[in-house]
Amino acid sequence: MTPPTGIPDRTLFWGMALSQLIGWGTVYVPFPLLVGPMEAELGWSRVLLNGGFTAGLLASGLAAVPAGRWLDRHGPRAMMNSGMLAAALLLLAMSLVHQPAAYVLVWVLIGVVQAMCLWTTAMAVVVAEARDVTRTVTAITFVTGFTATLFIPLTGAMIDLFGWRGALRALAALQLAGFALTVFTLRQARGPVPGAMRRNGPGLWARLQQPAFLGLALCFAAHAFISTGLGAHLIPLLRERGWPEATVLLLAAAHGPCQVAARALMFAAGRRVTMRAVGRFATALLPVAMLALALGRDSLALTIVFVLCFAMGDGLLTIVRSAGSAEILGREGFGAISGALSAVSMLPRTAAPLLIALVWEGAGGYGPVPWMLAAVGLLAAAGFIAAARPR
Template sequence: MSGRGIPDRTLLWGTAATQLIGWGTLYTPFPLTVAPIEAELGWSRVLLNAAYTCGLLAAGLGAIPAGQWLDRHGPRAMMPLGAFGASGLLVAMSLVQHPLAYFALWILIGAAQAMCLWGTAMAVVVAEAREPTRTITAITFLTGFTATIFLPLTDWLIGTFGWRGALQVLAAMQFVAAAMTWAMLREARAPARAAAMTAGPSLWARLRQPAFAGLALCFAAHAFIGTGLGAHLIPLLRERGWPESMVLLLAAAHGPAQVAARGVLFVLGRRVTMRGVGRLATGLLPIAMLALAAGPSSLPLTLVFVGSFAVADGLLTIVRSAGAAEILGREGFGAINGALSAVAMLPRTFAPFALALVWEGAGGYGPVPWILVGVALMAAGSFLVAATARQPAPPGAAT
């Protein structure tokens, strides 16, 4: 990379603000819009969720080409284009009248997400920041409040302006985020194209390295657990007979505990490595799932699950970017990060459906936590492989 680059403070606050707004306008509102769209247009809930799933798939499939573009050309054009495009697509979504248009808009929104949301943004931070781990930790701390802000805000907007008016307000907010993205990236370093095209192994060679395979499997397992429990935790706790107030309290505790873990990591700073943080986080995952499986009527074990899973989830969000850069290196990280996102796409998208099938076949959630224990053990083992794998020396290095 060449040029003066974005100062870490600007990168931190600019990325945190634009990602918080981006996720808050393009991802968080969907569950709140389903019922009013269903009521007005008469479309089935299956259709609405299928279109949304297509958007998730488009975002996953678009991650690799977006990362490759970022490595070759830098973020100055792609990220603002995706962010401004997302704003226009939200306006178009507010005017939708036909199911085919609804599907097409979600697919395009997924492509826009690949261009400007988390994976691409973190690749920019890895490329630009002087202290990428500390910067990413601070960003994830701030963006941890996205749902806290945007769920009640979107609910109020829908109640006040209807779902169409709410999407138009969110589109205006996304336009502001796009303008902020453009302003922040004016100082981004331009990629050194000749070096980027010749230095280091090709993407295909990187994909075959044990470290990449270990990280990919780990993050895919984590994605399966996270999205699966995101969809099924509340009904699972209800099935166990917990009072509704306790169910909601246990589910709501995840966010604050997650943010607290990130805050502690930020304070520790350089005293820890991402390999060490990843070992801790992936070690907590099976402990959390085992507590969930073994203690269906035990409040202490349920609290162990809530705390351990929240800490693991909060730390793995950081390891997903900063840890991958530490283990795999920062050269060509845009494409590598995109490939990691693409691998996690299918488990992230289909975990809720897969666990629903288990629930239906078993007549309850009994087997689900034990399945998640196995998935969590796979995540821990895979990360250990990645963290201990020996990376090939770069071209020209002394041997």
């Protein structure tokens, strides 16, 4: 059903794409670049610095469902606008920290803010407002796919020029631009449907127990484990295989362009494909990619197959996570449902780098890791197939 007049799709696309690019580029992407200079100046351990970041991720997961429920009840304007403004203030606060407790507290609050205004909530707004959800989400992912490409060198340059504290203040100023974009975009947002929370349909807890939700939860949790784990370990895994450094970096860097290419094909296909079909294809690519990685220890060709399959599956699942969930579960109450899916994925997302490191240490190398990831990929595919089954 086409939603009533609200934010035009073009405005929704540009506003959400640019505000999300800035939001993730200021509060998430810069962290690895900040660790070194913060460690050098403050004398804190790397465990503490990473622990604060992890606490923020966990806080984001815990806050996702309440944020989604607020969105369903009250609409997006107050929560997203205040979240984007709070993100700028928290970046400024981070630039002033001198005590570990304050550092961890700021990261926890940043995690709450992420749940209020970044990807999960933004995509719930797109699902509620867009006339063509799939094409709008796909177009937004084109822009946000360049977040790291833009903000890693930008943050590095700002650290070189201003130091890490000055860089955080500059990022806070950029985040204010994201706040302004969000205010402009949401000025035409529709409010919640009157009486929406009093409908006779199943409540949130009942919906969370439905087979379709459980299948999607399994799929996205497994995908989060794979993508975060490989994000932390792919380069050392490839180095262990003895490839030249230039080859290792080229293989790792190819992930982004392959993601964008898959999304471009998805955008071109338009309404000729359903999200169920795209999800089945994308999740099937995950175990294929991991098997190619497992079998391709001495084969550059199989390693390239891994890169292509994993990047395509990863890129498409970003779209399926929003548009596919809406197609399978429906738009009603999608804020809370999307928040629940995000919360379920948070533990595997935060645990994956540590668990893979423990496997590496126990095995004396990365040998078992691709086989483990292939099994997790099969779980993702099985979960989506179960969720997409007609009912």
